[in-house]
Amino acid sequence: NAGVTQTPKFRVLKTGQSMTLLCAQDMNHEYMYWYRQDPGMGLRLIHYSVGEGTTAKGEVPDGYNVSRLKKQNFLLGLESAAPSQTSVYFCASSYPRASGSYEQYFGPGTRLTVT
Amino acid sequence: QKEVEQDPGPLSVPEGAIVSLNCTYSNSAFQYFMWYRQYSRKGPELLMYTYSSGNKEDGRFTAQVDKSSKYISLFIRDSQPSDSATYLCAMLNYGGSQGNLIFGKGTKLSVKP
Numbered sequence: 001n002a003g004v005t006q007t008p009k010f011r012v013l014k015t016g017q018s019m020t021l022l023c024a025q026d027m028n029h030e031y032m033y034w035y036r037q038d039p040g041m042g043l044r045l046i047h048y049s050v051g052e053g054t055t056a057k058g059e060v061p062d063g064y065n066v067s068r069l070k071k072q073n074f075l076l077g078l079e080s081a082a083p084s085q086t087s088v089y090f091c092a093s094s095y096p097r098a099s100g101s102y103e104q105y106f107g108p109g110t111r112l113t114v115t
Numbered sequence: 116q117k118e119v120e121q122d123p124g125p126l127s128v129p130e131g132a133i134v135s136l137n138c139t140y141s142n143s144a145f146q147y148f149m150w151y152r153q154y155s156r157k158g159p160e161l162l163m164y165t166y167s168s169g170n171k172e173d174g175r176f177t178a179q180v181d182k183s184s185k186y187i188s189l190f191i192r193d194s195q196p197s198d199s200a201t202y203l204c205a206m207l208n209y210g211g212s213q214g215n216l217i218f219g220k221g222t223k224l225s226v227k228p
Contacts, residue, residue, distance in 0.1 A: 004158075031214045040123070042220035043159075043203070050214070058215070090158055094214045099166060101147040101207060102214035106158035 002026055004107035006091050012113045013081045021076040021110050023091030031094045032074040033058075033104065034066060036087040043090065049074055081114045088112075118142050121204055121219030130228050134191040138204035138219045141185065145206040145217075148180050150189045153201045153221065162202075163189065194226045 007022045023032065034046040045058030049068040063085060065077045074093075078085060088111050092104040121138045128134055136150075146167055151159035163178040165171045165187075171178045177190040187206075191198055201223045205216040 033214075040220070043218045045215060048215065092158075096214065099147075101164065101166065102216070103149065103161050103164060104205075104214070104216055106151075106160065108158045109156075 004091055004093055004105055006089075006107040006110050008110060009108070010111045012115065013078075014115055015082060017081050018077070018079050019081065019112075020078075021089055021091075021112075023074045023076070023093075023107060024072055025074075025091075025093040025105075026072065027093060027095075027105065028071070029093035029095045029105075030071070031096075031102065032068065033092045033094075034064070034074065034076045035090045035092065036060065036085075037090060037109075038087050046076065046089075081112075083114045086112060086114045118217050119204065119206060119219045122222055123220055125223040125225060127225045127227060128194055130194060130196060130226055132194050132226070134194050134198070134224060134226075136189040136191075136202050136204075136222050136224070138187050138206075139185055140187070140206055140217075142206070142208070142217075143182075143185065144208045147207040148178070148187050149205040149207075149216070150176075150178055151203045151205060151218075153203060155200070159203055191224075194224075196226050196228050199225050 033048040035043045047066040052071045091107040094102040094104040150163040153159040168182045179188040201221040203221040204219040
């Protein structure tokens with residue numbers, strides 16, 4: 001049981017290049033999330049998905065697109081990378097518990113530098 | 116006013132000390148309160164989860180929620196160097212808001228041997 005995995009772990013891009021970050025979970029969770037984490041800013045939600053084929057915008061969606069074609073995978077795309085997108089990106093997954101709570105499980109992160 | 120406020124620290128304590136980490140919040144609809152621990156260059160991991168008010172204990176860790184004051188705390192007894200990490204509080208409405216947790220910015224803790 002690998003939990004939440006992210007690919008790649010590190011990446012350096014030049015301004016204007018594109019890339020896709022892959023998140024995979026093997027816990028059969030319905031909900032998946034993409035965050036970015038920057039010093040002094042905490043975790044900020046980029047996009048999330050409440051099920052296969054559905055996505056929604058979070059707090060900071062501009063410059064990113066996502067897709068959830070399979071329940072276990074959530075992809076984050078940068079179409080034209082900018083230096084402001086230099087960050088650590090975390091994927092998380094969760095499911096609704098009977099208590100009404102959701103507990104998110106995080107991946108190890110992807111460190112992206114845009115030069 | 117941010118929904119969740121957390122002192123970023125850094126907080127440095129000697130080994131064996133009792134550590135108190137705190138968050139305040141403004142949304143009285145929050146019912147679920149969590150603490151995540153994040154080691155350097157790792158993803159956050161769930162440490163403690165509490166529903167509504169009260170205390171919850173797990174080994175050296177105690178989570179406390181005071182809904183009347185909109186204040187939550189995490190206490191670490193007999194702190195160890197291995198407790199050195201950033202601690203993030205997180206909160207959620209009942210019914211989930213689609214599972215979107217509201218996170219504090221994290222407090223960086225260093226426990227010195």
